[in-house]
Amino acid sequence: MTSEPPLLPRADPVAERAANDPDLPDLITRCLDGDQVAFAALYERYAPALYRLAYSVLLDAQDAEDVLQESMVYAFRNLDRYDPARGAFRTWLYTITISRCRNARRRKWLPTVTLGHLLTLGVEPPTPPAESPEARAAWRELQASLAEALRTLSPRLREAVALRYGQGLTYREMAEIIDCPQKTAESRVRLAHEQLRKAMSAADQAALEELWSL
Numbered sequence: 001m002t003s004e005p006p007l008l009p010r011a012d013p014v015a016e017r018a019a020n021d022p023d024l025p026d027l028i029t030r031c032l033d034g035d036q037v038a039f040a041a042l043y044e045r046y047a048p049a050l051y052r053l054a055y056s057v058l059l060d061a062q063d064a065e066d067v068l069q070e071s072m073v074y075a076f077r078n079l080d081r082y083d084p085a086r087g088a089f090r091t092w093l094y095t096i097t098i099s100r101c102r103n104a105r106r107r108k109w110l111p112t113v114t115l116g117h118l119l120t121l122g123v124e125p126p127t128p129p130a131e132s133p134e135a136r137a138a139w140r141e142l143q144a145s146l147a148e149a150l151r152t153l154s155p156r157l158r159e160a161v162a163l164r165y166g167q168g169l170t171y172r173e174m175a176e177i178i179d180c181p182q183k184t185a186e187s188r189v190r191l192a193h194e195q196l197r198k199a200m201s202a203a204d205q206a207a208l209e210e211l212w213s214l
Contacts (some may be wrong), residue, residue: 024089031079043072046090049167050097056162057101057155067104071097087176094167094177098159105155142204149199153192160188 030038050071055064074096075082082092153161163174174185197205 025084028079028082028089031076039076042076046093047072049090050093052166053094053097053162054101056166057098057159058104059158063104067097067100070100074100088173091173091176094163094169094173095179098163098177101159102155145200145204146196149196152195152199157188157192157195160185161192164189 027038027042031042047068051064051068054067054071055061058064058067071093075093082089150158150161159178160174163169163177164171169177171182171185171189174189175182178185
């Protein structure tokens with residue numbers, strides 16, 4: 001079993017807790033009966049995580065919002081196709097979202113979009129406690145360095161980073177969502193780590209690990 005470098009932090013899996021809520025089957029049943037309140041409840045529960053996933057992959061706020069809306073509309077129209085025996089509800093939603101992200105990439109190439117905002121959406125270390133101007137300046141430099149490193153990732157590797165660290169998924173869950181063997185999911189994360197490390201200076205890597213208390 002390969003060990004992955006501790007480059008990126010693991011996100012708090014809010015979506016996972018929501019997926020395990022005991023009222024989920026009832027909400028889905030009510031949605032199938034046309035209950036608009038239930039539709040609103042499901043949207044509010046899952047939309048933030050789906051938006052973060054889409055943004056982490058597409059790196060554009062408007063495109064991420066479009067994908068979110070497309071994904072939720074598709075999910076609501078096809079709720080009768082969701083089979084709990086085949087996987088968690090959030091996994092089903094993530095699969096839909098990744099598919100819509102790939103469609104969006106085919107429609108529009110985004111080579112020059114800044115990745116800076118990605119660092120504020122759950123794929124970043126916590127803000128350092130020091131409040132000195134020097135610490136803030138160093139933090140901004142570190143953010144810029146990580147943003148530039150993330151820019152070097154291919155779309156497939158960025159998907160892996162977004163799912164593994166933005167959503168806190170296991171490799172098994174990732175493999176189900178992106179429709180590949182688990183070993184392939186592991187390989188993509190490992191390759192992303194390697195590429196990010198190559199793109200960052202040794203000093204920036206050390207600073208990042210110190211901030212994350214690794």
